[in-house]
Amino acid sequence: MNSEYNEWLGKTEVFHEQITEVNAKRLHHTLTQNGNPPSSGEAVFPLFLLTLGEPSVPPNQLGEDGHPKRGSFMPPIPLKRRMFAGAEYEFHKALRVGDEVKTTWNITDITQKNGNSGELVFINILREFHVRETLCATENRNIVFTDSDPKIRELNDPEESGEWMEEMNTNPLQLFRYSALTFNCHRIHYDRSYATEVEGYPGLVVHGPLLATWLSLFVASKSGRKLKKFRFRAKRPVFDLHNFNLIGDLTGKDTANIRVLDHQSQLAITAEADFLPL
Numbered sequence: 001m002n003s004e005y006n007e008w009l010g011k012t013e014v015f016h017e018q019i020t021e022v023n024a025k026r027l028h029h030t031l032t033q034n035g036n037p038p039s040s041g042e043a044v045f046p047l048f049l050l051t052l053g054e055p056s057v058p059p060n061q062l063g064e065d066g067h068p069k070r071g072s073f074m075p076p077i078p079l080k081r082r083m084f085a086g087a088e089y090e091f092h093k094a095l096r097v098g099d100e101v102k103t104t105w106n107i108t109d110i111t112q113k114n115g116n117s118g119e120l121v122f123i124n125i126l127r128e129f130h131v132r133e134t135l136c137a138t139e140n141r142n143i144v145f146t147d148s149d150p151k152i153r154e155l156n157d158p159e160e161s162g163e164w165m166e167e168m169n170t171n172p173l174q175l176f177r178y179s180a181l182t183f184n185c186h187r188i189h190y191d192r193s194y195a196t197e198v199e200g201y202p203g204l205v206v207h208g209p210l211l212a213t214w215l216s217l218f219v220a221s222k223s224g225r226k227l228k229k230f231r232f233r234a235k236r237p238v239f240d241l242h243n244f245n246l247i248g249d250l251t252g253k254d255t256a257n258i259r260v261l262d263h264q265s266q267l268a269i270t271a272e273a274d275f276l277p278l
Contacts, residue, residue, distance in 0.1 A: 005110045005121075008075040013105040015053040019044060023181065024097050027051060030177040031213065043094035045220070046227050047213045049129055049137055053103025054183040064198075066185035075110065077121050079145040081199060082186070084208040085122070086142045086233035093136040095129065102130045108140075117148035149200045150237070158265035162257075164222040164248040168214065170206055170240055178210050203239035208269065211238060215258045215271045218246045223256060225275035232271035238262050 021037075024044055028037035038044055055068055063069045070076045095101065109124035127139040176190040187194040188205040195201045212232040220227060238244050242263035250256050254277060260269035 005075040005077075005112075008107050009110060011073060011107045013055065013073050015055070015103045015105075017052060017101060017103075019048070019052070019095060019097050019099050019101060021097055023051060024048070026177070027181050030174060030181060031217070033217070038097050040098045041096055043096050045217060046089065046091045046094075046137070046230065047209070047216045048095060049089075049103075049139065050209050050213065051182050052101055052129065053105065053127060056183060062185065066187040066191075073105070073107075074123065077145045079119060079121060079147045081146050081148070083144050083146070084141070084234065085144045086208070086231070087212070088140045088229070088231045089137060089227075090229050091137050091227055093131070093134055095131065095136055099131045101136075104128045104130075117146060119147060121145040155264060155266060159247070159259070159261050159267050161245075162247040162249040162259075164218070164246075164258075166218060166246045167243055168246060169243045170210075172204055172240060175204055175206065175210075175240060178207060182207075182209070184209075201237065201239065203241040206238040206240060206244075208232070208234045211260050211269050212271065215246060215248075215260065215269065216273070219248050219256050219258045219271075219273045222248055223250065223273075223275065225254075225278075227273055228254075228276045229274035230271065232269055234269055236262060236266055236268045238268045244268065 021039055025037040027048065057068045061069055065082065067082060104127065106126045107123060108126050111122045113120045123143040125141040127141060128135060129137045172190065179189045184207065188199055188201060189207055192204055195204055215232065216227060216230050238260060244263060245261045247261055248256055248258035254275045256273045258271045258273060259267060262268045
């Protein structure tokens with residue numbers, strides 16, 4: 001651990017907001033879900049919580065990348081690139097349209113490492129979602145900072161298909177709408193010139209949480225089961241330039257493995273789901 005960041009350990013923020021019919025409808029259509037969006041009193045899908053509790057600051061408090069400037073809640077890490085590396089979720093009680101949700105953020109760990117690509121700093125954040133006094137869900141979020149430039153990684157043997165498969169694609173409009181609904185201002189997701197010329201990506205980066213959201217909906221639909229826990233890890237970026245596939249298999253009575261394969265059948269996201277008992 002880097003001692004210069006010790007004072008950020010345990011740092012917290014709290015946000016209060018309501019789940020509205022408007023935002024439930026907008027996310028429903030942004031994700032091109034079937035059926036009608038949930039109305040007042042009806043449950044939202046578990047990873048709807050990714051739209052909740054995101055910080056909002058004036059434009060002069062944003063960094064070049066679109067995130068709030070570092071040094072307030074997030075430590076002043078000088079490394080230029082920030083990535084959502086993965087998260088673990090546990091769902092205790094369904095969130096519903098109309099709920100007033102309190103979202104708390106707590107920095108639980110900061111780790112500095114040196115790897116083949118240079119210096120890395122990992123930030124672990126615990127987020128908790130309460131309605132009144134009831135804990136409805138938790139998220140352990142992993143953020144990584146790096147100075148390394150994106151490189152074309154060596155291709156591995158193509159990943160095999162699974163019991164379930166669905167081909168997907170996205171586009172700049174969908175990525176922009178998801179960024180807006182989650183208030184994720186990171187420019188790699190909607191500003192092509194910034195993504196390619198500043199951060200060195202070949203195209204717009206599909207949000208890791210968006211891919212995880214699609215995986216969570218995919219496994220719930222294919223299995224016909226409700227989620228108790230969900231975990232995902234980002235392995236390789238996915239871009240708006242090509243189609244990709246959602247793949248899944250049951251691994252036990254109440255568990256499944258799901259993953260995202262890019263257009264070259266390379267593993268981009270791994271995930272595991274635990275279902276509520278039947």
